Every structure is written in structure tokens, then in C-alpha cells.
Amino acid sequence: MKTRILFGFLFFLLINGSTISLFGQEVKGAGETTEKFDANTFILDHVADSHEWHILTKPNGENIALYLPVIVYTKNKGFYVFSSKKLAYGKVYKGFKIEEEGDLKGTIVIVNEEGVADEKNLPLDLSLTKTVVAMISAAIIGLLLFLSLARSYKKTGISHPKGMQSFLEPVILFIRDDIAIPNLGHKFEKYMPYLLTVFFFILINNLMGLIPTPPPFGAIVTGNIAITFILAICTFIVIQFSGNKMYWKHVFATPGVPFWLLPIMIPVEIIGLFTKPFALMIRLFANMVAGHFVSLSLISLIFIFGSLVLAPVSVLFVIFMDCLEVLVAFLQAYIFTLLSALFIGMAIQEEH
Amino acid sequence: MILLANSLVTPAVGTLFWSAFIFILFFLLLTKFAWKPILSAVKARDEVIKSSLESAAKAREDMLKIQSDNESILRKAREERENILKEARDVRDKLISEAKGKATEEAEKLIEKARVGIENEKLKALSEIHEQVATLSVDIASKLLGEQLKPSGEQSKLIDNYLKEIDFKKN
Numbered sequence: 001m002k003t004r005i006l007f008g009f010l011f012f013l014l015i016n017g018s019t020i021s022l023f024g025q026e027v028k029g030a031g032e033t034t035e036k037f038d039a040n041t042f043i044l045d046h047v048a049d050s051h052e053w054h055i056l057t058k059p060n061g062e063n064i065a066l067y068l069p070v071i072v073y074t075k076n077k078g079f080y081v082f083s084s085k086k087l088a089y090g091k092v093y094k095g096f097k098i099e100e101e102g103d104l105k106g107t108i109v110i111v112n113e114e115g116v117a118d119e120k121n122l123p124l125d126l127s128l129t130k131t132v133v134a135m136i137s138a139a140i141i142g143l144l145l146f147l148s149l150a151r152s153y154k155k156t157g158i159s160h161p162k163g164m165q166s167f168l169e170p171v172i173l174f175i176r177d178d179i180a181i182p183n184l185g186h187k188f189e190k191y192m193p194y195l196l197t198v199f200f201f202i203l204i205n206n207l208m209g210l211i212p213t214p215p216p217f218g219a220i221v222t223g224n225i226a227i228t229f230i231l232a233i234c235t236f237i238v239i240q241f242s243g244n245k246m247y248w249k250h251v252f253a254t255p256g257v258p259f260w261l262l263p264i265m266i267p268v269e270i271i272g273l274f275t276k277p278f279a280l281m282i283r284l285f286a287n288m289v290a291g292h293f294v295s296l297s298l299i300s301l302i303f304i305f306g307s308l309v310l311a312p313v314s315v316l317f318v319i320f321m322d323c324l325e326v327l328v329a330f331l332q333a334y335i336f337t338l339l340s341a342l343f344i345g346m347a348i349q350e351e352h
Numbered sequence: 353m354i355l356l357a358n359s360l361v362t363p364a365v366g367t368l369f370w371s372a373f374i375f376i377l378f379f380l381l382l383t384k385f386a387w388k389p390i391l392s393a394v395k396a397r398d399e400v401i402k403s404s405l406e407s408a409a410k411a412r413e414d415m416l417k418i419q420s421d422n423e424s425i426l427r428k429a430r431e432e433r434e435n436i437l438k439e440a441r442d443v444r445d446k447l448i449s450e451a452k453g454k455a456t457e458e459a460e461k462l463i464e465k466a467r468v469g470i471e472n473e474k475l476k477a478l479s480e481i482h483e484q485v486a487t488l489s490v491d492i493a494s495k496l497l498g499e500q501l502k503p504s505g506e507q508s509k510l511i512d513n514y515l516k517e518i519d520f521k522k523n
Contacts, residue, residue, distance in 0.1 A: 048360065049367060071366075107364075125366045132370040139378040146386035153393035158400050172390065192391055193383040201378060226363035230371040234379075289360065 039300035046296055047289060049131045049224060050106055051084040051098060053215045063088070066215050068133055072096060072108055073124040084127070096123065130215075131224045137216030138204045146200070175199055179338050183345035191344055194238055198231060199337040206288060206329030210322065222332070223288035225281065232281035235340040240273070243347040276343050280336055287332050291325040486511050 045054075053066035067085035074080075077095075086093035087108070090100050097111045108125050109117040128136075149168055156162055161169045180188035180195055202222055211217035221227055249255070251269040253262070298317045302310055489511050 044360070049364060125364065126369060127366055128370070129364075129367065131367055132374075135371060135374050139374050142378060143381055143386075146382055146390070150386040150389040153390050156393075158393070158397040169394065172394065176391075176394075189391070193387040194379065196387055197375075197379045197382050200382075201375060224363075224367060224371075225361055226367035227371045227375075229363050230368060230375055233372075234375065 037300070037303040037306075039297065039304055042300055042303075043293060043296040047220055047223060047292055048106055049129045051108070051127055051129055052088060053130050053133070053219075055213060055215070068130065069128050070096075070108065071126040071128065073126065074110065130219045131221050131227070134208060134216050134219030134221045135205065135227065138201070138208050138221065141208075142200055142204050171199075172196060175337060179334075179341045183338075183341040184348065185345070187348055191238070191242075191341065194234075195337050195341055198235070198340060199333050202231070202284065202336055203329065203333035206333060207326070209288065209292070210325050210329060220288060220292050222284055223292060225285045228281040228285040231284070231336065232277035235280060235343065236274075236277040238340070239276070239343050239347045242344055244350075246349065247347045276339075280339055284332050284336055287328055291321065291328050295321045295325070482515060485515060489514065 051068055051070055052063075053068060055064045055066065057063050065088075067083045067088065070080070070082055070084045070087065072080045080094060080096070082093065084098075087096060087098045090097065092111055095110055095112075096108050097117060099105055099107055099109050099117060104117075104119060104122075108123060108127070109119065110121060110123055111117050145164075145168070149164055152163065152165055156165065175195055176188070176192060180192055184191055205221040205227075208217050209220045209222065251273065252266060254265050254269065257265050295318050298314050298321065302308070302314050486508065490507065
């Protein structure tokens with residue numbers, strides 16, 4: 001779908017006879033020298049979080065975008081809630097501005113009367129950004145889906161699964177029988193809600209990110225490190241809180257290690273506690289970002305070479321990548337859940 | 353690449369806050385209103401299936417047991433029947449042979465009796481014939497002789513002598 005829209009868009013470009021910028025660059029009219037296409041900026045702008053949900057840029061340079069609410073807090077001035085439209089195109093509103101260049105690109109900064117941004121003293125930005133809105137939408141979709149599923153279970157009772165149940169139940173059973181039970185043993189029931197939530201949260205977000213447009217689709221939620229960080233932290237907390245005596249003994253007095261090695265072993269084990277969720281965080285983030293990077297790079301090729309001849313090749317590759325990404329969406333949700341279950345299982349295993 | 357490092361790998365505070373809030377809320381709501389009823393429904397169904405399978409297996413086992421019981425009962429009954437039949441046959445044979453023996457004995461006895469009777473009757477008849485013949489002979493002789501012979505001792509002796517000469521066996 002992403003590719004089809006882009007393909008159609010390319011023809012639109014041709015017919016129009018002018019170069020327009022999808023990428024937040026300055027727009028040149030027909031006959032003007034076209035600015036060199038910067039694939040790096042193009043890709044990063046698509047992948048990165050933003051305060052508005054950009055859909056497309058019209059030939060006259062106007063953006064068609066969904067302007068999301070900005071919520072900022074500063075010590076001096078307190079809370080501010082306003083539409084990000086007031087900050088669009090680099091405008092300054094109530095002393096706030098979205099930085100457009102440099103290291104702080106995309107972040108809200110405070111500007112003084114002279115119009116100079118204060119890069120040291122950043123406001124606390126609790127805006128409902130693109131990622132946050134997409135995540136809320138995913139959560140709502142998930143809630144609607146599973147609450148109606150729960151209701152249908154109340155109706156069907158113990159009879160065979162019907163409708164949506166027959167579609168979702170195999171997935172739930174797969175998580176129970178192939179992820180939870182092998183790793184957690186007889187205590188699996190306690191962890192099922194967490195594993196199911198993680199799996200479906202990641203899966204819904206991954207799949208929503210693959211649909212290019214319109215909002216709330218197309219945001220790369222699981223490719224945002226803050227989200228994978230929170231997910232990993234949750235797994236970390238679950239692991240530490242379910243760890244039994246055996247687990248802590250392995251950390252602080254690893255059996256079979258001579259006591260003089262303990263000063264080395266204990267720090268290593270403690271680092272080990274953090275590397276597991278850290279790996280979870282990076283794996284999910286990197287996989288989801290990488291997939292979008294590849295797709296967007298392939299699309300960028302058309303613009304870099306400035307030739308439509310290349311478009312079919314690019315499009316084919318992007319279709320291939322999108323198919324792969326659907327697989328990756330499921331795979332990453334599965335891997336995150338599986339590894340969470342595995343780590344929890346390691347923390348609760350009994351002495352053997 | 354510095355740009356990449358900054359914008360992508362640094363988690364934004366706002367996003368951290370919102371994602372923690374949304375994820376935890378999502379988790380709590382789903383756990384309470386979705387996972388618990390779904391998992392318990394699935395579990396209940398699994399248990400029903402398991403118990404039905406078990407009872408089916410048990411029923412099958414029982415049936416097999418009943419079948420083998422039936423067979424053994426049948427076999428026993430057949431044996432019993434054979435035994436009874438054999439016994440009956442034996443009894444019958446015995447009765448028959450006994451009856452046969454008795455009958456033969458009885459018959460022999462009867463025959464013997466009859467023979468004795470016949471012998472007696474024969475002897476009686478013979479003596480009667482003797483007498484009759486003697487009387488007839490005397491009558492004939494007297495008629496022939498024209499005189500009434502008295503059945504004295506001499507005459508009777510004479511007749512007896514004649515009769516002795518007659519061979520009965522020729523008749």
C-alpha cells in the first residue's frame with residue numbers, strides 16, 4: 001500500500017511538472033534549480049518522532065498534516081497546552097519553538113526575546129507526539145479487540161471457538177503452549193497476562209507501522225527507543241520481582257565459583273541482569289527501524305537518481321521488503337515475548 | 353550519523369512517560385477485562401475436553417472389560433453346556449445299557465420260563481396223548497376184538513409196550 005501510494009504520487013509529480021518536497025525541504029517552482037535530494041534527512045524525518053503528523057506536502061509548500069497537541073512544562077511558566085500548528089514552519093509561540101536544525105532538531109526549545117534558543121535549559125515536553133498518538137490508537141484497537149473477544153467468550157462458554165475467537169485463540173494458545181509453558185513450567189498462569197499483553201502490544205504496533213497512511217497508521221512506534229525501553233523495563237521489573245532464592249544466589253554467590261573470584265563475578269552477574277532487557281530493547285528497536293530504513297532507502301533511490309525508470313525496480317524491492325516486514329512484525333513480537341518468558345523462567349526455576 | 357545517534361537512540365522524556373502510562377494502563381485493563389475471562393474460558397474448555405477424553409477412554413476400557421467378561425462367561429457357559437451334555441449322554445448311555453441289560457436278562461428269564469413252561473406243557477401234553485392214545489387203542493382194540501377188554505394191568509402193560517415202540521420223533 002505504501003508503495004502503491006508512492007507510485008501514484010510519482011505520476012502526480014510528473015503531471016504537475018514541478019518538483020515538490022515530501023521531505024520538509026524548501027519548495028522550488030518549475031524551472032528553478034532543484035535542490036539535491038537528501039536521503040538521510042528524508043529517512044530520518046520519516047522514522048523520527050514529531051509533533052505533527054505529516055501526511056503530504058502540497059505543490060505550494062503547504063503541509064497537509066495532523067497537528068497534535070503540545071504539552072510543555074517549564075519551571076518558570078508552568079504547564080502549556082496548545083496545538084502544534086502554532087509551532088508549524090518554525091513559528092515561535094509563547095516563547096516555544098521547534099528546533100529545525102542541528103542536534104536538537106524536532107525538539108521544543110525555549111527562545112528568548114532576541115529569538116535565540118536556549119539549548120541548555122529545555123522544557124519538559126509531554127506532548128502527544130506522533131508516536132504517542134499512534135501508541136494510544138494501538139492500545140485502543142487492542143482493547144476493543146480483546147474486550148469484545150472476552151465478551152464473546154462469555155457468550156459461547158465452553159463450546160467451540162466462533163468468528164474472531166477462531167482467529168485469535170490459536171495465537172493465544174500458541175503463546176500459552178509454546179512460549180509460557182515450556183519456559184515457565186507450572187507457574188505459567190501467573191505470567192500469561194503479561195506475556196499476552198507484550199505480544200499483542202508489540203504486534204499491533206508493528207503492523208500499524210507497516211500501513212503507510214492515514215493516521216493513526218504509519219508511525220513507527222516500536223522503532224522508537226523510548227517504547228522499547230519501557231517494554232524492556234517492564235520485563236526487567238517482572239524478572240526481578242519473580243526471582244527466587246536460587247536466582248539471587250546465582251547472582252551474589254554463584255555456586256561452584258571460588259570465593260576469591262566473587263569480586264569479579266558479582267559485578268559481572270549484576271551487569272548480566274541489565275544486559276538481558278537491554279538486548280530486548282535494542283533488538284526490537286533496531287529490527288523495526290532497520291526494516292523501515294531499508295524500505296525508505298529503496299524509495300529514496302528513485303529520487304536520488306531522479307529517474308522513473310528505476311521506479312519499478314524500487315517498487316518491487318519495497319513490496320518484497322514489506323512482505324518481509326510483515327514477517328518481522330510477527331517475529332519480533334514473538335521473540336520479545338519468548339525471551340521475556342525465558343528470562344522470567346530462569347529467575348523462577350527451582351533448584352535441580 | 354551524529355544526527356542519527358541523537359534523534360533515534362535517545363529516548364525522549366515525554367515519550368517515555370506516555371508509553372509507560374499507556375502500556376501499564378493497557379496491561380491492567382486487558383488483564384482485568386480480557387485475559388482473565390479469556391484464559392479461564394479456554395482453561396475451562398480444555399478441562400472439559402480433557403475430562404471427556406478421559407471418560408471416553410474409561411468407557412472404552414470398561415466396554416473392553418465387559419466384552420472380555422462376556423466372552424469368558426460365554427466360554428464358561430459353553431463348557432458348562434458341553435459338560436451337561438456329556439453327562440446327559442453318559443447317563444443316557446448308562447441308562448440305555450442298563451435297560452438293555454435288564455431287558456435282556458428279563459427276556460432271557462421270560463424265555464427260560466417259557467421254555468420251562470413249554471417243556472412242562474409238552475410233557476403234560478405227551479402224557480395226555482399217552483393216556484388218550486392208550487384209551488383210544490383200548491377202544492379200537494376192544495372194537496376190533498369185539499370184546500370189552502378190561503383195562504386190566506396186563507392189557508395196559510401191553511399197550512404201553514406198543515406205544516413205546518412208536519417213535520414220536522417221526523412225527
